[in-house]
Amino acid sequence: MTLSSSRRRRSRQPAPASSAEGRQSLGQVVHPGGGGAPFGLHAELQKMTAQEIMDAKALAASKSHSEAERRRRERINNHLAKLRSLLPSTTKTDKASLLAEVIQHVKELKRQTSLIAESSPVPTESDELTVDKEADEEGRAVIKASICCEDRSDLLPDLINTLKALRLRTLKAEITTLGGRVKNVLFITGDDESTTCDHHSIQDALKAVMDKTAEDSASGSVKRQRTNINILQHRSL
Amino acid sequence: MTLSSSRRRRSRQPAPASSAEGRQSLGQVVHPGGGGAPFGLHAELQKMTAQEIMDAKALAASKSHSEAERRRRERINNHLAKLRSLLPSTTKTDKASLLAEVIQHVKELKRQTSLIAESSPVPTESDELTVDKEADEEGRAVIKASICCEDRSDLLPDLINTLKALRLRTLKAEITTLGGRVKNVLFITGDDESTTCDHHSIQDALKAVMDKTAEDSASGSVKRQRTNINILQHRSL
DNA sequence: AATTACACGTGATTC
C-alpha cells in the first residue's frame, strides 16, 4: 500500500470555502483597522466595535470549543492511565504500546476464564458449546459435549431426539442448573460402527438445539427469573 | 477548581520566540516578494529560489511530520478497534466510553480469575495471601489462610514458628507444589480461648513469612528452576 | 539531525 493511498478522509464535501473567510489562528487575531488609520471617528469606532464583537463572539466560541476538547482529551488520558495501572507491566510508557498490551492482557484473561469455564460444571451467563474427542478407558472413541444455555423444559427431550437422529448413544450426562441457566456435559459414542460421528455434524446439531429460544410448545410460558441464585442443583445420571 | 487553573502545559520554557519568526500554517506559505514587486530580476529570482528552497525544505519536513503523526494515530485507532471487537458490548461508539468499558472488563476478568485462583489448590505465578474466617462444623471459629509464594526449604518451619508465636493451632494443611512454587492452605484455630485471633495480626505475620526471600541460612543455595513443570506434587496432612 | 511521541487548537460532522 502506498503512502498516499493510506489517506482516507472522512466523508465530507470538497470544502465549500466556508462562508466567513477563515480567521487565522485566532489566538492573536489581526485587527485590520486597529492602527490609527485615516477614518472618521465614528466609522472607526463602529468598525472597531463590530470587529470586537466578532472577535468576542468567535473568541468565546473557540475558547469553549478548545476547552471542551481539552476535557475530552483529559478523560481519555485518565482512562489510559487507569488502564496502565491495572496492567502488570507498568514499564511501557508509549500510548500505542500500552493499548497493545491491554489487548494482549484482555485476550489472555479471556483465554483463562474460558478455559476455567469449560472444565467447570457450573453454568455461566454466556452460551457455550464445546465438542471434544476423548479416549475411553477401553480405548473406545468417546465424545464429550458441553452445552451451556438458558434452561427450558424441553431442552433435554430436544437433546435426546437430536442424538437419536444422529444414531448416537449417551454414556453419561452431568446436568447442572443455576439460576435459570443449565450446563449439560454429555459423554456420547456411536450407536454402532456405521454412524456419523464427526465433530461438525454433532456441533451443528447441538448448536441448533442450544439456539432454540424458550418460546415454543408452551406458548405463554412464564419468564423465568434470571437473577443469581445461591442454590446449585446438580444431578448426574 | 477554576477553568484556568486546570490548564497544565508541559514543562517548557516560556516560548523564547523561536529564532526564525514562526512561519504560519505552512500549508499555504505567504511569499512576501511574489507579486511582481519593483525588484531587480536576479534579485527577485534569487529571492524566489531562496524562498522556494526554504519552502521545499519546510514543506517536506512538515509533510513527513504530519504523515508520521497520521501513522501514529492510525496505530492507536487500530488498537482501539481491536479492543472494541474484543469487548462483549460493541454498542458504545464513543472513544472514551470504549476505554471505560475496557477498564470495567479488565477489572471483571481480573476479579474472576483471582476468585478462581483462591479456590484452586494449584499455586500460581504471583504471590497471594488470603485470610478468611470460616465456621467449623461444630460452630468453632476457624481461619482459612492461603499462602502462595516461591518455595523454599524453611518455609514450613517458618510458618510453624510463626503460628506457634501467635499461639495458634493448625487443624489441617494442604500443601501443593508446582515448578518451584508452593501453595499452602492452612486451617487454623486459637490454641486456647485467650489468643490473638484477629485477621490483621495473622495476615501481617504470614505476609512477613511470605515476603522472606530464599537467601538465608543456606547462603549459597542453588537457584531453583522456575520453568513450568507438568509434575504436580500434593500432600495433605 | 532525524525520528518519535504528546498536547494543543481547529474545521468538520453529527445529534
Next chain:
DNA sequence: TGAATCACGTGTAAT
C-alpha cells in the same frame, strides 16, 4: 443551535 466527537496539522520536547 450548541454540545460533543473526531481527524488533522502543528509546536515542542526527548531520544
